[in-house]
Amino acid sequence: MSTVMTKVLRADAAGPAMQRFSEMAIIGSAGLLPASLIAPDGSALQKASDTALGIALCLHSHIHINSVLSDYVPKSVLGATRFGALGVTGIAILGLTKLNLAGPGLTPTVKKLWTAPPAQ
Numbered sequence: 001m002s003t004v005m006t007k008v009l010r011a012d013a014a015g016p017a018m019q020r021f022s023e024m025a026i027i028g029s030a031g032l033l034p035a036s037l038i039a040p041d042g043s044a045l046q047k048a049s050d051t052a053l054g055i056a057l058c059l060h061s062h063i064h065i066n067s068v069l070s071d072y073v074p075k076s077v078l079g080a081t082r083f084g085a086l087g088v089t090g091i092a093i094l095g096l097t098k099l100n101l102a103g104p105g106l107t108p109t110v111k112k113l114w115t116a117p118p119a120q
Contacts, residue, residue: 009066012067025056028056032056041104041107061089
């Protein structure tokens with residue numbers, strides 16, 4: 001298996017560069033979230049920030065779910081579980097990217113959770 005694939009699968013033990021990437025993803029999200037919220041719905045700025053936010057959050061989650069897997073999953077099934085986590089991360093990235101580029105976007109979708117339904 002290639003070194004890059006090993007680092008992706010064992011993201012929790014891939015070294016300080018991967019941990020730094022995770023930290024930067026969250027720090028970047030702190031800037032992307034306000035940009036997404038104040039940008040007009042459907043604007044290029046909102047689509048770009050929503051797409052970057054979706055990818056950053058998925059990658060951050062992938063890195064840290066590997067820490068949970070390392071701590072709680074038996075060694076005999078750890079490899080298969082890591083491949084499963086990678087699959088879920090990939091599906092989440094694809095789904096959020098589709099939502100952001102072909103749908104309303106991440107921010108408008110989340111905003112709908114706090115919007116009252118129209119009166120009938």
